[in-house]
Amino acid sequence: MSGFVGILVSDPWLHNQFTQVELRSLKSHFTSMRRESGKLTVSDLASRMGRSKVVGDQNLTTEERASLIQSFHPNLEDEVDFEFYLRIYLNLQAHVNAIIGSGAKNSSAFLKAATTTLLHTISDSEKSSYVAHINNYLSGDEFLNKYLPINPSSNDLFEVVKDGVLLCKLINVAVPGTIDERAINTKSMLNPWERNENHTLCLNSAKAIGCTVVNIGTQDIIEGRRHLVLGVISQIIKIQLLADLNLKKTPQLVELVDDSKDVEELMSLPPDKILLRWMNFQLKKTEYKKTVTNFSSDVKDAEAYTNLLNVLAPEHKSPSKLAAKNPFERAKNVLEHADRMGCRRYLTAKDIVEGSPNLNLAFVAHIFQHRNGLSTKTKQISFLADDTQISREEKAFRFWINSFDSSMYINNVFEDLRDGWILLQTLEKVSPGIVNWKIASKPPIKLPFKKVENCNQVVKLGKQLKFSLVNIAGNDIVQGNKKLILAYLWQLMRYNILQLLKNLRSHSNGKEITDVDILEWANAKVRKNGSQTRMYSFRDKSLSDGIFFLELLSSVQPRAVNWSLVTNGATDEEKKMNATYVISIARKMGCSIFLLPEDITEVNQKMILTLTASIMHWTLKEPLHLIKPTGSPDSHSGSLLDDSTSDSSLE
Numbered sequence: 001m002s003g004f005v006g007i008l009v010s011d012p013w014l015h016n017q018f019t020q021v022e023l024r025s026l027k028s029h030f031t032s033m034r035r036e037s038g039k040l041t042v043s044d045l046a047s048r049m050g051r052s053k054v055v056g057d058q059n060l061t062t063e064e065r066a067s068l069i070q071s072f073h074p075n076l077e078d079e080v081d082f083e084f085y086l087r088i089y090l091n092l093q094a095h096v097n098a099i100i101g102s103g104a105k106n107s108s109a110f111l112k113a114a115t116t117t118l119l120h121t122i123s124d125s126e127k128s129s130y131v132a133h134i135n136n137y138l139s140g141d142e143f144l145n146k147y148l149p150i151n152p153s154s155n156d157l158f159e160v161v162k163d164g165v166l167l168c169k170l171i172n173v174a175v176p177g178t179i180d181e182r183a184i185n186t187k188s189m190l191n192p193w194e195r196n197e198n199h200t201l202c203l204n205s206a207k208a209i210g211c212t213v214v215n216i217g218t219q220d221i222i223e224g225r226r227h228l229v230l231g232v233i234s235q236i237i238k239i240q241l242l243a244d245l246n247l248k249k250t251p252q253l254v255e256l257v258d259d260s261k262d263v264e265e266l267m268s269l270p271p272d273k274i275l276l277r278w279m280n281f282q283l284k285k286t287e288y289k290k291t292v293t294n295f296s297s298d299v300k301d302a303e304a305y306t307n308l309l310n311v312l313a314p315e316h317k318s319p320s321k322l323a324a325k326n327p328f329e330r331a332k333n334v335l336e337h338a339d340r341m342g343c344r345r346y347l348t349a350k351d352i353v354e355g356s357p358n359l360n361l362a363f364v365a366h367i368f369q370h371r372n373g374l375s376t377k378t379k380q381i382s383f384l385a386d387d388t389q390i391s392r393e394e395k396a397f398r399f400w401i402n403s404f405d406s407s408m409y410i411n412n413v414f415e416d417l418r419d420g421w422i423l424l425q426t427l428e429k430v431s432p433g434i435v436n437w438k439i440a441s442k443p444p445i446k447l448p449f450k451k452v453e454n455c456n457q458v459v460k461l462g463k464q465l466k467f468s469l470v471n472i473a474g475n476d477i478v479q480g481n482k483k484l485i486l487a488y489l490w491q492l493m494r495y496n497i498l499q500l501l502k503n504l505r506s507h508s509n510g511k512e513i514t515d516v517d518i519l520e521w522a523n524a525k526v527r528k529n530g531s532q533t534r535m536y537s538f539r540d541k542s543l544s545d546g547i548f549f550l551e552l553l554s555s556v557q558p559r560a561v562n563w564s565l566v567t568n569g570a571t572d573e574e575k576k577m578n579a580t581y582v583i584s585i586a587r588k589m590g591c592s593i594f595l596l597p598e599d600i601t602e603v604n605q606k607m608i609l610t611l612t613a614s615i616m617h618w619t620l621k622e623p624l625h626l627i628k629p630t631g632s633p634d635s636h637s638g639s640l641l642d643d644s645t646s647d648s649s650l651e
Contacts, residue, residue, distance in 0.1 A: 163190050
């Protein structure tokens, strides 16, 4: 199993506030900040943490950060060591979480960065609600039958998740078909290796549906770290609950806007913002005059809920509801109304009056799913029939960018990259030190020419990395040119995977890796495993049945593929079954990939390349004893990873 070398922190309490992944990341940031001038003082922290984007998406300006740090430690000339830095970090996070909890900022976020929070507290209400959700949606599962229903008032949830099966099944409830359940290890007694495989499959699949799991590893789930487990579960449930909040699934949402320009804006909004817009649209039909801007402070008095349910389900209306002067009584009335409508409740009256953003969002999302009050007649909007290929690629690139860091989270590639800032951050992740931050402007950017300056630097750096950028200018990104943005992102993703391969110097000797090298490596591996299957190019139509990739996975990990589950790939349905199995097995092994089964069956050249390169990267970086566990019943004799073969293909 993969693990991390522990980072020494002498204070046990301080050490226990972080996972090893978090400590490793923070140590890297700290070393980077200190390297700038050889030492790091308290007065340096605010600006350097801002440039390093250390604290993440916390809505603090450099001035606010500096003022807070000075209040924690007035002596600005003191030198900062790593443990002191960790304490400052925790204090800043506490301040930020207090702001978010009060609903002042960002209150509609549904644990967007839940897996990176360092204040390890959990909400019993949220835990109980998530357990109720799991009990309801997984109640008929044959394997989980022996564990369900889970007692919401206990901590049994954190024991049940330890084998990884429940989380994998929950992902499939949120986005059906994400995981091929044939790839999940479901024996009654799993050994540590099999359990680790399930967790790896779960985390890679969670990333692939849009969860942010930057600072969580398989060991965290095995140990049942509660705040991290709940963080992942809450994001998976959010994705399920908000799945219909887009024009593709619910075209009636066009009723919320007046013209085509507004429709384009609506299409670019994240689902929780669309939910707020829908709620306000319905409230305009009532006497309620306020605008709801979040799922926390704005709904605490339950008046908005009372009016919303009255307009959606007037047959269950009770005159006494608005007459109730006490917010708690009003909240209880709201929940009774929801019960009569047949809406499952996700929260208690106490959660409403306390303004729990996660549970309130879940409650409103359920109301929308049950009765959205929109017209059954849909306006005809010409561009709603989106290009399927563009839509798939946008999703793949979006999830890839989101996998880097929760502070870089985006909801729409074509809208959220237009100011150039996230693209500059992504370039910095892919090629550290490449961005000139002195000439970059950080959002919010009010002046249009500053956005163009950022995007001009994006294009300039792309050319520096030898991207093909003919007739692409910074303004094309600012204008949201879809094809040009996708072309840039594809080259950036490709550069990233090639650099990862190049950095495995024991195999590449520091040479540049090419597409041809990847192709030859894959063919050599499959051939050495005794198969005659061959890939002639990344657009080879014979790849559509998935057999070659199953052969490749089997060649690098003999126990990975259960060949009794593989089809001949003769029909479209059989091809899709194989493709789904390929993706799940690759993720189970540890490959971080963002393609869909259709990318294999339709032989999408770009995604086929990233799949092959990801398998190659996993193989070359993985220690031999981790690829083939000692004593495994499926293990074979002889070396799994023939270094001479791997090296020769890269020469």
